[in-house]
Amino acid sequence: MKARSIDFLFLSSFVFLGVGIYMIYSFYHRFDSSNTLVDRSYEVQNKILDIESEFRSMLANQRSYLLSEDKDYLAKYNNKKVTVKKLTNELDSLVADNPIQIENLNSLKANLKTRISSLNEELSLMEKAFFSAKLIRKHIIASSNDSEQFIQEIKNMNAIESKLMKTRLASKIDGEKKIPVLFSFIILLAISVIAFTYFKLKTVLNEKVNLLVHKRRLVQKVSKTNAELKHYAYVSSHDLQEPLRKISIFSDLSSEALKNNEKDKLEKYLKKIGVSSKNAIDLAKRLMNHAQLNEDEQDLIKIKPSDIFSKVASELKESNELNITLKYSVEDTPELLVYPKRVEMLFRNIISNSIKFKKENGSEVSIELAYDKLKNEYHRITISDNGVGFDSKYTEKVFNLFNDLKLHKNSSKKSFGLNACRKIMESHHGEILAESEPSVGSKIICLFPIES
Template identity: 30%
Template structure:
């Protein structure tokens, strides 16, 4: 740093002033009437680390922060021209490379004769104070912004809480320590006809008859610190069933209020009462059904043994009579015997079909992935004699393996193929085709189904009967024309239903028939 001995002397500055200026604890500068610097003191040089000569004229400008220079010169120049004192703040480059905030005060100076001779000014370091001021101001601004944010957040939360509080379908009431109403939501206002005028009033003031009632006692229990929960609470005021909670509200460990949340469960209670009544009725009906099932089991036993035994004996003795005395009988008697044996056979077939139908129940369902090719092969094997006799042709695609009850589905295929063979055209070989494909059915929620089709070239039937043929004992032809009990297709429909599917039929007289069985690809068990 240059010392006072190295400073060049300005001709207009006497030694006494120079000595005083150099020992001053502030930075001092002077300018002439040309606005150019003609003196800086030792404090200025020590602070900036510059030489005296480098500061003269406009050399001082290089020590001013570039962002402050234009403003400094503008203020200095405007006040200089008006010969007015000024004060400004700017950043001055210290010898260590740090810009420090300075407070610069300048005043005009005059000679003893009153002639203007320039300006003299002093600079003091206010960096620490200004920085602290800025920090404090930033903190104040930040704190103010935070308080504003918190206020806005609290306002938003209150608005949100009010929306939730009033949007709840539950009745919500808050009671104070003196059992006064502190808050009621819209559901409570609607349920009890409250208005805001109720706030501040006490329970017994509004409902004098409620004293020592359950609601009154529950609030007192909650104020004592107990959380109360009633699964079913009958309001004496609104004649409504509630499930309610009474929750103590604490602040700093002290109970100051009770929150009551109550949900109207009147419909549920009414439904439960109706359900109880229905259960009672279903329990008379279950007993009746049990009795019916027992009767049905007895019928099955009787049909399996007692009913069929006499028929077997009739057939047996009729056969023996024909065998022993057949030649002695007249043609009319022989005809009677033929009719007798035919009738007993039909009766046996009917009883057997009824047994099969009654045994089709959901208790014995066991689904398994099964090859339809295998089932069809077994069906054809069982009908081999009829197929050969009628020279029938049975065609089929390579059928898929699907989830079915194997024995039941084999019975379904047997009945459909047997039906096609039975109703073949005279003197025309039956052609029966079985195919399978997946389809989506719109009126069943676009679910995917297996469509198993059995078509034939038989005699067909009038399409007006396409629904009726699946009913029990429905026959479209005389019993003498075609054998049968009228139960086969009813069994097919029942099997389809057990498989969560359905069966349809399409036909025209003389043009054959198509039976379509629809089984869900994914069966919901």
């Protein structure tokens, strides 16, 4: 993934988060407004109920004064009158957002003004001598209808406000339900985008780290290959000179022997030429095998190494170039992810080495393949033989490129070298070890890592 895509994902996540916070704020603001409106409706209802209560009290005190002429009732009437006017005026700001209630309030104020004027007029009639108690009661009864009409207007306003409050309360409850859901959704969405971006970024970083590790391994591999090539070129030219020089010398000697008709010497020189030729061929084969290791075998395949070993051992047994008896036993192994051709070369080199270094005067070579697991980290394949063995001080040197170690004091043969085998195991990220005891035999241990 490109860096621009990562930047876009990060930007998107923060945009989502910002939009989410804004939406939550807006919704919360509307929810808070709903709370305010509900509280206002409660307050309007309470004011309306207070107006009704105070108006009834004002009316009762006015009538009580008319009937009893007690000045306390008159004082209470005047106080209630002021209170009713004050409460009515306080409704102005509370119903300012409701045109219907504004209209009802204006009508209520007009009726209140009319009722107060009428009540005051009744009080003024009280001062006239001809206004008897009978007439007062008659006047009170006549004005009751007007008072009830005023009270009915108050109740109508209360009913309208009650209906409005139900609507506002339903909106508030709906908001209370939606806010947590909306908040959770926005937060989860933002977290999901951030998490997705994080894992994508982690993947990109891992890819870059793996690429750097791969490049470092390639550099190390190239450096190691260059060093091997230098040694390869030196050893190749040096080792090839020896058999070719001998062939040249013994060819000249053979020509002289042929001229002098020295049959015994000629036969001796020709045998030496044959040995030198065989050594040159062996070296050429080793060079070819080593070169093949640098060719990429693309496909890793799951296969049983024991099957490959059996195939190679069977082929070498049938070829029987050295006229020996080859016996082998193979313990079954699980399927491993390997390069089949390389593993075949690995086993061929090991078995060929065992055959070459059989015991002196022995015509039978026994080879055994055993399998187990080492610390649950490696598949351990141990190949044992009954050959001449070698001193333990050579266990590391046998893996050197084209070594010419004389591994046994009674043997004139030189080892093939197991450097190719080491390279094969390294290509599998494994290890190869050697254990040996003179006159007893050798063990080559191949450690294949257990796949994670």
